[in-house]
Amino acid sequence: MVDQDVRLPVPHYALYGEAPEQTDARFLHLETLEARSRPSDWKIRPHLHRDLHQVFVISSGLGDISVETERFRLEAPFVLVAPAGLVHAFVWPTGAEGHVLTLADSYVREATARFPELSALFGQALWLHMDADAELEAAMSGALSQLAREAIWDGPCREAAIEAHLLAFLVALHRLRLISRQSALSLSRQADIAARFRALVERRFRTPRTIAAYSAELGITEKQLRSACLKAVGQSPLQQLRRRRVLEAKRLLTYSTMTVAEVAYSLGFDDPAYFSRVFSEETGAAPSAFRAERGLILSISPV
Secondary structure, eight states, X not given: OOOOOTTOSSOBOSSTTSOOOOOOTTOEEEEEHHHHHGGGTTEEEEEBOSSEEEEEEEEEOEEEEEETTEEEEEESSEEEEEOTTOOEEEEOOTTOEEEEEEXXXXXXXXXHHHSGGGGGGGSSOEEEESOSOHHHHHHHHHHHHHHHHHHHOOXXXXXXXXXXXXXXXXXHHHHHHHHSOEEEOOOOHHHHHHHHHHHHHHHHTTXXXXXXXXXXXXXXXXXXXXXXXXXHHSSOHXXXXXXXXXXXXXXXXXXXXXOHHHHHXXXXXXXXXXXXXXXXXXXXXXXXXXXXXXXXXOOOOOO
């Protein structure tokens, strides 16, 4: 049985039905709609993925879809984008066909930092009709087929090939978004606030900022921000901020020669001792012990 975080109103999974865990920075998973839906009798109950975005490419079937508090009925062929942190659920007709692409939030941020125009794909939940352009539909289908092939074939330059096919898919999806009949799914105010806060944290987590400052920038009260975050992702704003800073600290301790104090200062902590306490509370290990256990990784030599 999957352990459920009791603070969440709905289950939080890695992939649906699997216990939540920290995913690799470049986590990518592609499977058929049938693979996960058939064992659940084609019913995917309300759940969320805290750090994973999903893209559903549906080629046949009429889906009953819930995103946050809203319900939709969409007829294939269509693409549905479900950003990280949003509650979603599905009921599919038996035999519906399609693919589900799941991407780590860090992987998406890396891609959109290089190609900012792609960021619009994951700014909000949206659906796109796939019948607007046969060439773009074929390009998306081809990119997914190549991704599926690379996932099971340990060929030369596999990681580069996966990234190339992923970018080809996202570019085709972006172009389809610009020309197709589309709709941004209307979400609750709480989900919108939580998404905007997440984006702000990503830009500002390295500088000392209070939750009050984040609230002011969003134009809401601290109470409204806390309520929205707890409802949408099951974490308070402070918890989200702390965990993002600790994640960055883990990376710096693993991949840089910075001292613990230097890591603390680079992340906006005035007191390295306080940073060490926060890090220990979040990870169960002191920063120095974390580095000692994993070893400092400066480069990876080819075997």
